Amino acid sequence: MMGILGTLKKKDTDEYMKLGRLVLGNNTAMAVAVAGPAITGLAATNAGLMDSTSLGQWPLMFAVVGGALATVVNSLEHGGQIGMIFELFRNYVGFYRQLEEEIEFNLEEADMKERENGTLFELRMALQLGRSPSELRTLSSTSRLKHDDEEHAGKLMPIMANLEQLVMNEIDTASASTIARKQTAAPGVDDGDVAPKLYAVMEAAADRAQMHDIIGAQRNNWNHLLLNSLNAMTLTASVAAGLAAAIPLGQWSPGHGVFKVSSALLYSAATVMLLVVNKIQPSQLAEEQRNAARLFRKLEKKIQTTFALGTGTPADVEDAVDRVLALDKAYPLALLPGMLEKFPKTVEPTVWWPKLGRQRSPQQISTTARKGAEGINGWSKGLEDVMTGVLGTLKKKDTDEYVKLGRLVLGINTAMAVAGPTITGLAAAGAGLMDSSSLGQWPLMFAVVGGALATVVNSLEHGGQIGMIFELFRNCAGFYRQLEEEIEFNLEGADVKERENGELFELRMALQLGRSPSELRTLSSTSRRKRDDEEHAGK
Numbered sequence: 347m348m349g350i351l352g353t354l355k356k357k358d359t360d361e362y363m364k365l366g367r368l369v370l371g372n373n374t375a376m377a378v379a380v381a382g383p384a385i386t387g388l389a390a391t392n393a394g395l396m397d398s399t400s401l402g403q404w405p406l407m408f409a410v411v412g413g414a415l416a417t418v419v420n421s422l423e424h425g426g427q428i429g430m431i432f433e434l435f436r437n438y439v440g441f442y443r444q445l446e447e448e449i450e451f452n453l454e455e456a457d458m459k460e461r462e463n464g465t466l467f468e469l470r471m472a473l474q475l476g477r478s479p480s481e482l483r484t485l486s487s488t489s490r491l492k493h494d495d496e497e498h499a500g501k502l503m504p505i506m507a508n509l510e511q512l513v514m515n516e517i518d519t520a521s522a523s524t525i526a527r528k529q530t531a532a533p534g535v536d537d538g539d540v541a542p543k544l545y546a547v548m549e550a551a552a553d554r555a556q557m558h559d560i561i562g563a564q565r566n567n568w569n570h571l572l573l574n575s576l577n578a579m580t581l582t583a584s585v586a587a588g589l590a591a592a593i594p595l596g597q598w599s600p601g602h603g604v605f606k607v608s609s610a611l612l613y614s615a616a617t618v619m620l621l622v623v624n625k626i627q628p629s630q631l632a633e634e635q636r637n638a639a640r641l642f643r644k645l646e647k648k649i650q651t652t653f654a655l656g657t658g659t660p661a662d663v664e665d666a667v668d669r670v671l672a673l674d675k676a677y678p679l680a681l682l683p684g685m686l687e688k689f690p691k692t693v694e695p696t697v698w699w700p701k702l703g704r705q706r707s708p709q710q711i712s713t714t715a716r717k718g719a720e721g722i723n724g725w726s727k728g729l730e731d732v733m734t735g736v737l738g739t740l741k742k743k744d745t746d747e748y749v750k751l752g753r754l755v756l757g758i759n760t761a762m763a764v765a766g767p768t769i770t771g772l773a774a775a776g777a778g779l780m781d782s783s784s785l786g787q788w789p790l791m792f793a794v795v796g797g798a799l800a801t802v803v804n805s806l807e808h809g810g811q812i813g814m815i816f817e818l819f820r821n822c823a824g825f826y827r828q829l830e831e832e833i834e835f836n837l838e839g840a841d842v843k844e845r846e847n848g849e850l851f852e853l854r855m856a857l858q859l860g861r862s863p864s865e866l867r868t869l870s871s872t873s874r875r876k877r878d879d880e881e882h883a884g885k
Contacts, residue, residue, distance in 0.1 A: 349486030350471065351449045353499040359442040361498070366435035373432055376423040385416040407604050410586075414608040417582065418615040421575035430564060442500065445474065466542050469667075473550035475500045476674050478667060540658045547666040548649040554670065555642035561679055562635030569628035573808045576616055576623070577801050580770060583612035584797025587777050591790050606780055609793060613774030616800070617767050623808070624763035626681065627688045630813030634686065637821050638677035641698055645669055668700035688813065689760050693752040695745060695823035702835040724848030730837060735870030736855065737833045739883040740826050747882070748823035755816040762807040769800040826884060829858060860885030 377383075389412030392405035422428070449471070452461045461467075472482040485497060590605035649666055652658050676698035678684050773796025776789040806812070833855070839845045856866040869881060 347449050347453060347468075347471075347486070350475075350482065350499055351446060351453070353485065353497075354442050354446050354449075357498045358500050359439055359446065362435050362438040362442065366432055366439065369428060369432040369435060373423065373428045376419055376428065385412050385419065389413055389416065403604070406601060407607075410601075410604045411608050411611065414582070414586070414611050417575075417579060418612065421572075421579065421615075421619065425568075425571040425575040427564065427568065427571070445471065463542070465539060466546055469543055470546050470550075473547065473667070473670060474553075476671070478671055540660060540663055541653075543663045544649050544652065544658055544666065547663065547670060548646050550670055551642045551646040551649070551666075554673070555639045555646065557679065558635040558639040558642065558677065562632050562639060565628050565635060566632040569632060569808060569811070572619070572623050572628065573804065576619060576804050576808075579612045579616045579619075580773075580797045580800045580804070583609045583616065583773065583777070584794050584801075586612065587773075587780070587790065587793035587797070590777075590780060591794070606777060609777040610774050613770050613777055613793075613797070617770040617774060620767040620770060620800075620804070624766060625688070626685065627759075627763075627813035629808060629811035630688055630817045631681070631685070633811075633814040633817040633821075634677050635679075637817075638673060638698075641673055641677075642670075645673070665700070672700045673698050689756065689763070693749055693756060693820065695749065695827040696820050697824060697827070699828055699831075702831055722842040723845060724850065725842050725845060726848070729848050729852060732852070732867050732870040733833050733837060733855070736859075736866060736883055737830060737837070739869065739881075740830050740833075743882045744884050745823050745826040745830065748819050748826065752816055752819035752823060755812060755819060759807065759812040759816055762803055762812065766800060766803050766807065769796050769803065772796055773800065829855065859883050 389409050392408035392412070395401055395405040396409060398405060452467060455461045468479050468482065472479045475482065477485070485499060488497065586605045586609035590602050590609060593602040593605065645666065649662075652662055676696055678686065772792050776792030776796060779785055779789040780793060782789060836845045836851060845851070852863050852866065856863045859866065861869065869883060872881065
């Protein structure tokens with residue numbers, strides 16, 4: 347714990363403090379000193395002085411270009427939610443500072459009996475940092491060897507501590523230990539350490555679900571705000587280019603140059619913003635968080651069911667911890683760096699579960715079939731045949747089809763992600779070269795039509811949430827891949843008694859595929875007769 351405390355202070359807390367100061371400085375500049383009200387105020391003043399002959403064309407320039415520049419700044423500040431990012435970093439600092447104080451409080455307590463239970467405390471710290479207890483020990487040992495490039499303690503981007511955890515921090519450690527001992531008395535759970543550990547994992551899962559909900563809502567807001575801002579910028583730039591062309595170029599018509607500069611400025615800003623937005627794909631980010639929140643809630647309910655049935659064992663604790671860490675890896679909270687690849691070279695199903703077990707030999711599989719035929723633990727030869735048929739259908743139809751759909755949508759999204767910035771970049775160049783006689787009317791064509799075309803492409807890509815659809819298909823493929831692995835794991839189990847109960851497994855598979863057990867058996871029998879036009883396993 348001393349090693350973890352040192353790493354938290356040197357790396358995590360200090361780094362987020364620095365990031366918070368940086369973002370605050372940018373937000374302050376946009377809000378007060380450099381932009382925002384200053385630009386619009388200057389534009390308003392010059393709009394009133396436009397008829398002043400002594401000032402020349404400068405009032406018109408400030409009035410028109412100031413509006414374009416204020417639009418860019420406002421889109422970056424409020425569309426990009428810079429204030430929210432600052433608050434996010436400040437919350438990160440608070441989260442890590444809270445962990446520091448908890449570790450210090452326990453280490454400074456001279457009486458070991460008055461401290462929080464060490465095993466539970468280590469597990470809770472590890473889960474809050476997105477690690478397993480063994481990873482926490484490895485980090486602590488390496489932190490004493492490396493000082494400049496040592497790893498951060500936290501693998502997560504924390505949003506806030508769970509309300510229950512905040513309440514726990516307000517009471518003394520002795521009371522916390524008492525609560526842990528009372529939790530141990532869950533019915534049917536024999537091991538004294540199992541119940542408190544499962545409660546700790548369940549709390550971590552509930553906290554993760556809340557974190558992903560918050561991040562998902564924020565990234566969904568990003569998608570809407572940035573979509574509207576970018577469409578407003580491209581359409582305004584297109585209109586400005588058209589107005590510049592309508593006003594003849596000459597000494598007594600300064601409006602031509604003003605609208606030309608405004609159009610080029612808006613297109614340039616839209617190009618940069620589109621490059622960033624298309625890279626991170628906000629709609630896809632939001633879908634990742636929605637699915638992660640659902641899966642963490644599912645894990646929380648699974649642990650609650652374990653308590654209700656009174657069947658908790660140390661293996662359940664290990665499995666629950668592995669599932670939390672697998673979900674953390676599949677759906678990272680970090681944006682840059684660390685986010686999932688939005689344009690992967692190969693489309694693979696999302697994997698959010700730990701490896702179920704080792705592959706068994708063909709000899710073990712044949713032994714499984716013989717034991718299964720005896721009707722032990724709800725399994726029979728007929729049920730094994732049913733599951734084999736369902737497994738074949740899943741592989742040939744469901745998983746493969748969603749992977750193909752994912753590739754198709756990915757191709758469309760990639761084309762649109764490249765087309766958007768390319769069009770606005772060409773439009774910006776066209777707006778800047780509008781007065782070139784050697785190029786004819788092509789620059790004007792790119793400047794005016796480019797804005798309309800960029801708006802259409804941006805609306806289709808981000809308004810239609812193509813990135814979200816790709817993530818949806820990838821998650822659907824992952825869902826069916828998980829069912830495949832569960833069926834394979836049970837069929838390959840040499841000892842039928844070690845499998846999941848056959849009748850319950852059949853019921854669970856049927857419900858997850860939207861079928862009744864009898865429909866599942868019918869599907870399996872028909873899948874062995876039809877090969878090309880057989881029905882999908884999942885409804």
